[in-house]
Amino acid sequence: MTPANVRSQLYEPYTVSAEQIRFFRENGFIKLKSVLSAETVDWMDKVITAEVERLNQQTLPMEKRDTYGKAFLQVMNIWTRSEVVKEIVFSRRLAKIAADLMEVSGVRIYHDQALYKEPRGGHTPWHADQYYWPLASDKSITVWIPLQETPLSWGPLEFSAGSHRLSSGRNLKISDESQDFLEGQLKEKGFRQVVEPFSMGEVSYHAGWLFHRAAPNHSGQMRKVMTVIYMDINMKLKAPDNDNQVADWNTWCPGVKVGEVVDSVLNPVLYGEGSF
Numbered sequence: 001m002t003p004a005n006v007r008s009q010l011y012e013p014y015t016v017s018a019e020q021i022r023f024f025r026e027n028g029f030i031k032l033k034s035v036l037s038a039e040t041v042d043w044m045d046k047v048i049t050a051e052v053e054r055l056n057q058q059t060l061p062m063e064k065r066d067t068y069g070k071a072f073l074q075v076m077n078i079w080t081r082s083e084v085v086k087e088i089v090f091s092r093r094l095a096k097i098a099a100d101l102m103e104v105s106g107v108r109i110y111h112d113q114a115l116y117k118e119p120r121g122g123h124t125p126w127h128a129d130q131y132y133w134p135l136a137s138d139k140s141i142t143v144w145i146p147l148q149e150t151p152l153s154w155g156p157l158e159f160s161a162g163s164h165r166l167s168s169g170r171n172l173k174i175s176d177e178s179q180d181f182l183e184g185q186l187k188e189k190g191f192r193q194v195v196e197p198f199s200m201g202e203v204s205y206h207a208g209w210l211f212h213r214a215a216p217n218h219s220g221q222m223r224k225v226m227t228v229i230y231m232d233i234n235m236k237l238k239a240p241d242n243d244n245q246v247a248d249w250n251t252w253c254p255g256v257k258v259g260e261v262v263d264s265v266l267n268p269v270l271y272g273e274g275s276f
Contacts, residue, residue, distance in 0.1 A: 002087050006043045008038065010091040016100040016150055022103045028164035028210035029194075032097070036145070036201040037148040045063075045083045045147040048226050052114045055081065062120060065177050070122030071214070074107070075265070076113040077252075083273045085112075095271035099140045101205055107232035108139065108262065111252045117155050117223040123216050125179035126186070128170060129229070130208030133183030134253070135243040136261070138164070139232035140208035147224040151196040157204060157219040163211040170209065173244060182211055233269055235262050238266035 002010075014035055024030045036044075055075045060072060079089040089112045099107045110133065117124075150156045157207055160182075168185050173176040186193070195215070198204070206212055208229075217223045237256045240246045253262050 002084060002154070003043060005087050006040045006199070007087065010038050010088060010093055010122060014093050014095055014097055021101060024205065024207075025103075027159075029159040029161065029204060029206040029212070030101065030172050030265050031196070031202060031204045032200045033199060035093075035097070035203045038200050039149055040202055042129045043144070044088055044188055044226060045224060047082070048078065048088070048114055049224060050145065050236065051075070051085055052116055057194070062118070062268075066266065067122060067125060068174055071120065071124040071174070072121060073116040074113055077111045077177035078114060079109075079112055080266070081093040088226070090270055092271050093273050094143050094228060096275070098143060098205060102139050102141055102232065104139055104234075106269055106275075108233055108235065108267045108269050110135075110229040110231050110262075110267065112226070112228045115225045115227060117217040117225075119220050119222065121155070121217040122157070122224070123172050123179075125176065125216040126169075126211050126213045127172065127174040127178050128164075128209045128211050130175055131170060131242070132244045132248050133208060134236040134238050134240045134249045135208070135231060136236040137232060138207065138209055139235060140229065141205050142202045142208070142227050142229045144206065145226045146198045146202070147226060148267040149200050150217075150223060151219075151270060152197055153218045154197065154221075154223045155205075155214045156195060158193060158199050158213050159204075159206060160211040161192040161194050163191045164207045164209040166211065169211065176265070179213070186211060230270065231262065233272055234259060237262050245267065
């Protein structure tokens, strides 16, 4: 059972300032300190890590994996398999921040995913998440929640500020190719790269088309991160541009037709006007 103080914080509003909204609009990402207490993060770590250990299907040794496999252990839509994790993922506090930053009236969930970078885990190449998503507008956003303090040596998320306006490289999935091409493009176009440690309770939000990456985990411990992907409450499904978007359509938006609002059983509203 979720402790009362944790549940209370997950469903209490967090005020996002006009300056923070402006920063996100300009840069495509923002880091926010003290969004969650140490007690809440510790609880999230306990219950999410237990589910990752139960549901993880990666069995290959590190040396036999490809670049994507070395980057992290990935477990998706845990909310559908754990009522306790569902209470975390459905946090109105986190969802309202997403809506405020995107300047929309409400948000639905696209899906959640745990991203655990193992000791000696490799780098996460430059990429933009929305390459994978058959979504008709750019009103999508991901909250990245470290489940511990995350020094630079652990491989925290790195952002290319303002790169959500760059169209080059949007046709590339996470790969060695995306890393090589985007490394050159982002430097050539003069986008500022931002990588900083995350303190306990600090989270980040980044736009679906923002290019981002993470360095290897040089620590001897697991870098544990939980993420939730949100989309505009009125988001519509578009015709897929690639096979990955076809797969996402079938997996995360079952039964939705092109041109319709993405309101399947897997995409409930997490925050809307009047939620608080």
